[in-house]
Each structure stands twice: as structure tokens, then as C-alpha cells.
Amino acid sequence: MANILVVEDETDIRNxxxxxxxxxxxxxxxxxxxxxxxxxxxxxxxxxxxCDISMPGLNGYAVLEKLQASPQTCDIPxxxxxxxxxxxxxxxxxEMGAKAYVTKPFNLVAMRELINRLTQGA
Amino acid sequence: xxxxxASWRAVASLRRIPIRLRFYLLAGVNVAMVxxxxxxxxxxEAAQENLQDSQTRMQQLDLTLRTLQSDGNRLxxxxxxxxxxxxxxxxxxxxxxxxxxxxxxxxxxxxxxxLRGPLQSAQAAVSVLVSSFDHLVTLNTRIQTSYExxxxxxxxxxxxxxxxxxxxxxxxxxxxxxxxxxxFVEALLSLNAFYFHPDxxxxxxxxxxxxxxEASLNLLSAAAPAGAQRDALLALTARARDxxxxxxxxxxxxxxxxxxxxxxxxxxAERLTAIxxxxxxxxxxxxxxxxxxxxxxxxxxIVILLVLAVLVAGLGLYxxxxxxxxxxxxxxxxxxxxxxxxxxxxxxxxxxADAPDELGTLAQTLQTLKTGALARQQAEAAMRLxxxxxxxxVDNIPETIVIVRGDRxxxxxxxxxxxxxxxxxxxxxxxxxxxxxxxxxxxVAERHRRRMSGEPVxxxxxxxxxxxxxxxxxxxxxxxxxTWDDQPATxxxxxxxxxxxxAEESVxxxxxxxxxxxxxxSRFIAxxxxxxxxxxxxxxxxxxxxxxxxxxxxxAEKRDILRGIENGVQRMAxxxxxxxxxxxxxxGKIEFxxxxxxxxxxxxxxxxxxxxxxxxxxxxxxxxxxHVEETAAAVLDEQLLRHVLGNLLSNAIKYxxxxxxxxxxxxxxxxxxxxxxxxGGIGIPDEDLPHLFDTFHRxxxxxxxxxxGLGLAIAKKAVEIHGGTIAVDSSVGxxxxxxxxxPAGG
Numbered sequence: 097m098a099n100i101l102v103v104e105d106e107t108d109i110r111n112x113x114x115x116x117x118x119x120x121x122x123x124x125x126x127x128x129x130x131x132x133x134x135x136x137x138x139x140x141x142x143x144x145x146x147c148d149i150s151m152p153g154l155n156g157y158a159v160l161e162k163l164q165a166s167p168q169t170c171d172i173p174x175x176x177x178x179x180x181x182x183x184x185x186x187x188x189x190x191e192m193g194a195k196a197y198v199t200k201p202f203n204l205v206a207m208r209e210l211i212n213r214l215t216q217g218a
Numbered sequence: 219x220x221x222x223x224a225s226w227r228a229v230a231s232l233r234r235i236p237i238r239l240r241f242y243l244l245a246g247v248n249v250a251m252v253x254x255x256x257x258x259x260x261x262x263e264a265a266q267e268n269l270q271d272s273q274t275r276m277q278q279l280d281l282t283l284r285t286l287q288s289d290g291n292r293l294x295x296x297x298x299x300x301x302x303x304x305x306x307x308x309x310x311x312x313x314x315x316x317x318x319x320x321x322x323x324x325x326x327x328x329x330x331x332x333l334r335g336p337l338q339s340a341q342a343a344v345s346v347l348v349s350s351f352d353h354l355v356t357l358n359t360r361i362q363t364s365y366e367x368x369x370x371x372x373x374x375x376x377x378x379x380x381x382x383x384x385x386x387x388x389x390x391x392x393x394x395x396x397x398x399x400x401x402f403v404e405a406l407l408s409l410n411a412f413y414f415h416p417d418x419x420x421x422x423x424x425x426x427x428x429x430x431x432e433a434s435l436n437l438l439s440a441a442a443p444a445g446a447q448r449d450a451l452l453a454l455t456a457r458a459r460d461x462x463x464x465x466x467x468x469x470x471x472x473x474x475x476x477x478x479x480x481x482x483x484x485x486x487a488e489r490l491t492a493i494x495x496x497x498x499x500x501x502x503x504x505x506x507x508x509x510x511x512x513x514x515x516x517x518x519x520i521v522i523l524l525v526l527a528v529l530v531a532g533l534g535l536y537x538x539x540x541x542x543x544x545x546x547x548x549x550x551x552x553x554x555x556x557x558x559x560x561x562x563x564x565x566x567x568x569x570x571a572d573a574p575d576e577l578g579t580l581a582q583t584l585q586t587l588k589t590g591a592l593a594r595q596q597a598e599a600a601m602r603l604x605x606x607x608x609x610x611x612v613d614n615i616p617e618t619i620v621i622v623r624g625d626r627x628x629x630x631x632x633x634x635x636x637x638x639x640x641x642x643x644x645x646x647x648x649x650x651x652x653x654x655x656x657x658x659x660x661x662v663a664e665r666h667r668r669r670m671s672g673e674p675v676x677x678x679x680x681x682x683x684x685x686x687x688x689x690x691x692x693x694x695x696x697x698x699x700x701t702w703d704d705q706p707a708t709x710x711x712x713x714x715x716x717x718x719x720x721a722e723e724s725v726x727x728x729x730x731x732x733x734x735x736x737x738x739x740s741r742f743i744a745x746x747x748x749x750x751x752x753x754x755x756x757x758x759x760x761x762x763x764x765x766x767x768x769x770x771x772x773x774a775e776k777r778d779i780l781r782g783i784e785n786g787v788q789r790m791a792x793x794x795x796x797x798x799x800x801x802x803x804x805x806g807k808i809e810f811x812x813x814x815x816x817x818x819x820x821x822x823x824x825x826x827x828x829x830x831x832x833x834x835x836x837x838x839x840x841x842x843x844x845h846v847e848e849t850a851a852a853v854l855d856e857q858l859l860r861h862v863l864g865n866l867l868s869n870a871i872k873y874x875x876x877x878x879x880x881x882x883x884x885x886x887x888x889x890x891x892x893x894x895x896x897x898g899g900i901g902i903p904d905e906d907l908p909h910l911f912d913t914f915h916r917x918x919x920x921x922x923x924x925x926x927g928l929g930l931a932i933a934k935k936a937v938e939i940h941g942g943t944i945a946v947d948s949s950v951g952x953x954x955x956x957x958x959x960x961p962a963g964g
Binding site for chain 1: 744747748749751752753754755756757758759760762763766767770771775778779782785786835836
């Protein structure tokens with residue numbers, strides 16, 4: 097039962113992801129872009145952040161950077177969810193401190209496993 | 219054999235003798251000719267002399283003879299003179315002359331063998347004459363003696379006796395004695411006369427007188443007493459008788475003399491005269507004959523000598539001519555050859571090279587020289603041709619070639635002037651470093667130094683050339699060390715790098731562009747992948763949700779989820795369409811189907827479609843304002859135009875803030891329609907404006923906004939197919955205005 101922030105600008109994907117997480121029993125905070133995501137990350141204690149990379153305004157990397165800069169949010173497990181499959185991007189994401197990098201389309205089984213792993217104890 | 223052939227053969231033979239010897243021969247011939255002529259002349263002279271001698275001899279002989287004759291005559295004259303007056307002077311002279319004449323005649327006889335006979339006769343005659351004369355002289359002497367002693371002395375004696383007697387007598391005796399003495403004196407006078415003119419009258423007279431004297435004396439003596447007187451008278455009478463006797467003797471002598479004179483002297487004198495006359499006459503005749511002979515001889519000699527002289531001279535001159543010709547002819551020929559060759563006619567045939575003499579050798583040498591010159595000429599021609607080829611290459615090589623020795627260029631081909639902008643003389647006069655950009659000069663100088671000292675050095679050097687206008691030109695030099703006139707130098711090709719740099723630049727640019735294009739393509743692929751993955755993700759997650767949580771999902775949620783799938787599929791279909799369209803556009807396979815179009819309706823439908831798509835992407839709240847002139851109508855391809863306007867509108871919406879409105883304006887122009895899409899969005903950076911319509915291009919500030927970069931490219935192509943134009947006016951932060959102008963068509 098974790099509090100998960102979903103930062104995704106594509107409406108359908110955000111909705112599906114939120115639905116899935118809720119059906120899994122988690123509580124979900126939705127953000128429509130990077131700025132929105134940062135704001136919502138500060139507002140409530142979070143157990144996990146799922147964040148898209150390519151968004152208008154702040155992209156996923158910038159969001160992670162900003163979160164890491166703030167003591168409040170720097171320890172929150174962060175996962176990139178992106179349609180970019182370039183190996184460099186995955187490595188970069190992990191290097192930056194993300195716990196995982198999930199490529200779209202993701203299957204829910206794997207997603208479930210990942211979330212469970214990352215939110216154990218929550 | 220005719221003359222010229224003979225001459226030719228003679229000349230040919232002469233040419234076997236070396237020229238030096240020929241000249242000696244010539245000298246010899248001339249000397250011989252002169253000598254022979256001299257000999258002939260001397261022969262002539264000799265003949266002349268002989269003649270002269272002979273004549274002189276003749277003349278001398280004549281003279282001698284004449285002298286002899288005149289001397290003979292003079293001798294005769296002298297003798298006669300002597301006979302006339304027998305004085306010792308005349309005798310001496312005659313004797314002397316006679317002797318000398320005798321001697322001289324003897325000499326002449328010895329000298330003139332042919333006249334010896336007559337001359338000896340003459341000499342004999344002279345001898346006879348002389349001896350006759352001698353006899354005559356002796357006789358004269360005897361006569362004189364006889365007269366002087368017999369008559370004169372006796373007469374004187376008698377005279378003195380008479381005188382004495384007369385003294386001793388007196389009277390009539392004295393008178394008788396005196397008278398007798400007178401008669402005695404008459405007798406003496408007659409005797410004297412007889413002595414000097416011995417004619418009988420004087421003799422008779424004398425005798426007569428003497429007889430009277432004798433008679434008288436006899437009388438006297440008979441009458442005179444014995445004694446002194448008588449003795450004296452007897453003595454006188456004796457004397458008278460002596461005188462008479464002497465007279466008789468004198469008469470005899472005189473007779474003898476006369477006979478001698480007449481005979482001995484006269485005859486021999488006549489003889490002498492005759493001989494000498496004969497001699498003289500003969501001599502004269504002979505002289506005349508001889509002169510004739512000599513003259514004839516001389517004429518003959520002259521003729522012969524003349525002929526010989528002409529022959530000798532002719533031969534001499536001919537030989538000289540041959541010898542001269544043997545030198546002159548080949549010499550002239552050689553001169554001709556030399557002139558021809560000097561004038562440049564190297565194909566002239568040098569003749570006479572086979573002759574055995576020096577001129578033949580010279581001709582041979584000339585031939586060799588000619589061959590050499592010809593070969594050299596051909597070599598030169600070949601070399602000139604080769605040089606021409608090389609020069610052709612060097613001059614036309616579209617590269618600059620220079621040779622640098624020391625600190626300046628010593629050779630620059632014509633292209634160098636084009637490259638450097640300086641005429642060749644100036645190029646060669648300046649230090650080459652002065653032509654190089656100061657920033658590059660040090661490097662160029664260093665490399666040059668290393669090359670000149672044999673150190674390894676880069677072959678290619680790039681530097682800037684300073685041009686007269688102050689601008690510079692990038693060149694690349696390819697240099698090697700060479701030897702030029704035995705000195706180290708650098709041979710360098712200078713190539714204008716401008717083109718190459720530009721080419722490199724353009725290649726780099728093309729590569730850049732290609733890279734960019736590849737990048738864009740990669741990005742497109744990434745983006746396309748991203749774009750495809752997004753709806754795929756929606757579809758998959760939707761499907762999985764429906765599958766796994768079917769029972770837990772309310773119907774409204776399920777409908778949402780299904781709509782999500784629908785959206786995703788449509789989005790993918792649209793994307794695929796775009797990609798395919800781009801492909802078609804790139805390969806030029808777009809079809810153009812113009813049709814009459816009602817613009818207002820059309821625009822409204824386009825706007826509706828765009829809004830549908832945008833709202834699917836969460837931008838359903840945007841506004842598009844449409845303004846269409848009622849009269850606007852056109853014949854256009856609907857599908858293409860739909861692409862264009864759809865793309866422009868969706869761009870305007872995508873890149874604009876929510877509150878910013880988008881304006882679509884359609885107006886009619888002369889012969890065309892103008893569509894304008896304006897927004898107040900993020901604008902397009904200046905650097906992206908030129909690349910706006912490039913396939914896959916995405917503005918730098920649009921990286922984070924989903925998009926394929928295909929839309930504008932397709933739009934531009936579509937506009938072009940209509941024959942229209944598309945223009946963009948934009949600045950960052952202020953918005954964008956895109957204007958499409960299409961011909962009305964129809």
C-alpha cells in the first residue's frame with residue numbers, strides 16, 4: 097500500500113497506469129508534466145515516483161535532478177518510464193540514481209513486480 | 219680527250235698532292251717558267267750577243283783590216299815620204315809602223331783563222347815591204363854615207379883644199395882655181411841637186427862640172443910645178459875624181475834605190491795594198507753575208523724562242539691555272555657549302571669529301587659538322603618539341619609551379635600570376651616569405667630551412683598567400699628539394715585550397731548535413747519509435763488491464779480503456795500515414811488531383827479534424843479562429859491542402875500556450891489564394907528558419923514536444939506541387955505566422 101506519484105503527459109497512459117496502481121491497492125498522485133510533478137512531490141510523502149522522460153517543460157531527468165537536490169525528496173525511489181529505448185538513456189537514468197528504467201510498452205506483470213520490490217515495507 | 223676533260227683529270231691528279239706541296243709546285247712551275255723564259259731570253263740574248271759578237275768581230279775585223287789597210291797605206295806613205303825626204307823621223311816612223319803592222323797583221327792572222335791565209339800573205343807583204351824598206355834605208359844610209367863621205371866630205375875637203383890652194387896661188391892661177399872652184403861648187407850643187415833629185419840632168423850636169431873641174435885641174439896640175447902645189451892640185455884632182463867615183467857609186471846606189479823602190483817597195487806595197495783591199499772587200503762581203511745570215515738566224519732564233527716562250531709561258535700559266543684551280547674550285551665549292559650551311563640549309567649536299575687533299579679533308583670535316591649540326595638540329599627540334607611538351611604541361615598545368623632558391627623564387631609558371639595576383643617579374647623579385655601571411659610565415663620558413671638542409675620534412679604545407687588587394691588565399695604547397703643550376707632549391711606545386719577547402723567545407727557541410735540528417739533520421743526513428751511506443755503502451759496497458767482486472771473495473775472505466783485503445787490505434791495509423799506520405803513525397807510519388815473547392819467549408823472541416831486530433835492529445839481546449847473571404851474559391855487538391863493546413867494548424871496549436879489563440883485567414887489575391895496561419899506560441903529560432911521545411915527537422919526549442927518533423931516537409935512539398943509558395947515569419951517568444959500562397963487554378 098504505497099503512495100505513488102505518476103508523472104506522465106500522455107493522458108491515456110497516465111490513466112491506465114493510475115488505474116493499474118489503484119487496482120493494485122496503492123494510492124496514486126497524478127501529475128501532467130514535470131513542473132506539476134515537482135509540485136506534487138513536495139506536497140505529500142511518497143514511496144515511489146514513476147516518471148515519464150519526454151514531457152513539455154521539464155523533462156524526466158530535470159525532475160529527478162530537482163528532486164535529488166531537495167532533502168525532502170532525494171530519497172524517494174524514482175523510476176523512469178519512457179518510450180525511448182536507447183541504451184544510453186537507460187544507463188543515464190540509472191546513473192542519475194533512478195532505481196529502474198521501464199520501457200513502454202510495459203507489461204503489467206513486470207511493472208507489478210518492480211513496484212512490489214521497490215515499495216516493500218510501505 | 220678534249221681539253222676540259224684533260225684539265226679535269228689533271229686537276230684530279232693534282233688533288234692527290236697536299237696543297238702545301240701544290241703551292242711549292244706552283245712556285246716551282248712559275249719559277250721554272252720564269253727560269254725557262256729567262257733561259258730563252260738569255261739564249262736570245264746569247265744569240266744576240268753572238269750575232270753582236272760576230273758582227274763586232276766582223277766590224278773589228280773590218281776595222282782591223284781597215285786599220286791594217288790604212289796603216290799599210292800610211293806605211294807606204296811613210297816610206298814614200300821617206301823616199302821623198304829620207305829623214306830619220308820618217309824612217310823611224312815607217313820602221314816602227316812597219317814593225318807594228320807586221321805584228322798586228324800577225325796577231326790578226328792568229329786571231330782570224332779563216333783569214334789566216336790572206337793575212338799571212340799580208341804579213342809577208344808587210345815583211346817584204348819592211349825589209350825592202352830596211353834595204354832602202356840601208357841603201358839610203360849608204361847613199362847618204364856615200365854622198366856625205368864620198369861627196370860632201372870630199373867636197374868639203376876639196377873646198378878647203380881649194381881654199382888653201384887659192385891662198386897659195388896668185389893671179390891667174392888663183393883666178394883659175396877660183397873659177398875651177400866655182401865649177402866645182404856647181405858640181406857640188408849639182409851633186410846636191412842630184413842627191414835630192416836624182417834625175418839624169420843633175421847627174422849629167424854634175425858630171426859635166428866635175429869633168430871640167432878635173433880638166434881644169436889637170437891643166438893646172440900639168441902646168442904647175444912639182445911640189446906642194448902640184449900635190450895639192452893632184453889631191454884636188456883626186457878628190458874630184460873621188461867625187462866622180464862617188465857620183466858614179468851614188469848613181470849606182472841611186473839606181474839601185476830607184477829599182478828597189480820601184481820593184482821591192484813598190485811591188486810589195488802594191489801587193490800589200492792589193493791584199494788588204496781584197497781582204498777588206500772580202501771581209502765586207504763576208505760581213506754582209508754574215509749579217510744576212512745572222513739576221514736570218516736571229517729571226518729564226520726569235521721565232522723559235524718566241525714559240526718556246528709562248529709554250530713555256532702557256533704551259534706555266536696552264537699549270538699555274540690547274541694548280542690554282544685545284545685549290546680554288548674545291549674551295550669555292552666548300553665556300554658555297556659553308557655559306558649554305560651557315561644560312562641554315564643543313565640539307566645541302568657537301569661535295570668533295572672523297573678528295574685526297576686537305577680540302578677533301580675539310581669537306582669531310584664540313585660533312586661531319588653538317589651531320590653533327592643536322593643531328594643537333596634534329597635533337598634541338600626534338601628537344602624543343604620535348605621542351606614544348608614540357609612547357610605545354612608546365613604552362614597549362616592547372617597548378618602553380620615555382621622554384622625557390624635562397625630566399626626568393628627563380629621560376630614561376632604563368633599560373634603563378636593567376637594565383638598570386640602578381641606579374642612574374644615582380645614575383646621573382648620579392649622574397650617569397652613576403653608573399654606569405656605573417657602567421658604562417660614562420661612555419662613555412664622553418665620547413666623550407668629543414669628541406670634545404672636535407673632534414674626530413676612534411677611534403678605538404680598549407681598556408682595563406684597574401685594577395686595584392688590585401689586579401690589572402692589558402693594554398694597547399696607540395697614541395698621537394700631539387701638541384702637547380704647546381705644549387706639546392708625547392709620545387710613546389712601550389713594549389714589553390716580555396717576550392718578544396720570549399721569542397722571540404724561542403725563535404726563537411728554535406729557530412730554534417732548527412733550527420734544531421736542521420737541524426738534527424740535517428741531522432742526520427744527514435745521519435746517515431748517513441749511515438750509508436752506511446753500509443754502501443756496505451757493499447758497494451760489497456761488490454762492488460764481489461765484482461766487482468768475485468769471483474770474489478772466498472773463499465774465506464776472499461777469504455778474509457780477501450781477508447782484509449784481506439785485512440786492509440788488511430789494515432790498509430792495517423793503516424794504511419796505521415797511516414798508513408800513522407801516516403802512518397804521523398805520519392806516524388808505524390809498525386810495531384812485538383813478539384814473545385816469551397817474554401818470555407820473545407821477549412822471548417824480541416825479545423826474540426828485538427829481539433830479532434832488535438833483533443834485526443836489533451837489539447838482539446840485550444841481555439842482556432844477562422845476568417846474566410848466569401849468569394850474565395852479555388853481549384854486545389856483537397857488531400858494535399860488538408861495535409862498543409864492540418865499540419866500548420868496542429869503546429870500552431872502544439873507550440874502555443876493554452877490561452878493563445880490560433881488564427882486561420884483565407885484571402886483572395888490576384889490570380890491566387892492566400893492562407894495564413896498565425897499563432898502566439900514559442901516562435902521559431904532564427905537559426906531554424908532556413909531548415910524549417912527540411913525533412914525530420916525539428917526546431918531546437920521543440921525537442922521535448924512530440925512530433926515527427928515530417929509535417930512541414932510534406933506541407934512544403936504539397937505547396938510546391940500546387941505551384942505555390944510557403945513563407946514563415948516568426949521570432950522566439952513572439953509567435954509564428956505561416957503564409958501559403960497558391961495559384962487559383964482552374
